[in-house]
Amino acid sequence: MTRFAVDPGARVLWCLRRRASDVRCVVYAGAGAVEVHVLQERDLVLKELFPNESSAVLWAAEYRARLEQQGWHDSPQDCSPSSAA
Numbered sequence: 001m002t003r004f005a006v007d008p009g010a011r012v013l014w015c016l017r018r019r020a021s022d023v024r025c026v027v028y029a030g031a032g033a034v035e036v037h038v039l040q041e042r043d044l045v046l047k048e049l050f051p052n053e054s055s056a057v058l059w060a061a062e063y064r065a066r067l068e069q070q071g072w073h074d075s076p077q078d079c080s081p082s083s084a085a
Contacts, residue, residue, distance in 0.1 A: 013060045017075035025060045029053050036060050
């Protein structure tokens with residue numbers, strides 16, 4: 001099981017697992033925009049920018065649904081933001 005740490009001000013929206021791989025979605029709310037990062041293990045695989053957090057969260061939910069259709073499943077124990085990376 002992979003444990004993740006997030007930067008201050010960031011929030012993990014979800015974590016999914018498939019086979020031996022973990023993927024997580026982290027949102028960073030900034031002054032002018034909101035960033036959503038999708039990371040597989042420790043690698044950034046996708047970064048999207050949004051004008052507000054509600055748009056970012058909606059996009060993240062839709063992306064999660066697509067991954068679940070491909071066989072990814074919930075892995076909430078891997079989302080501990082207080083764990084060391």
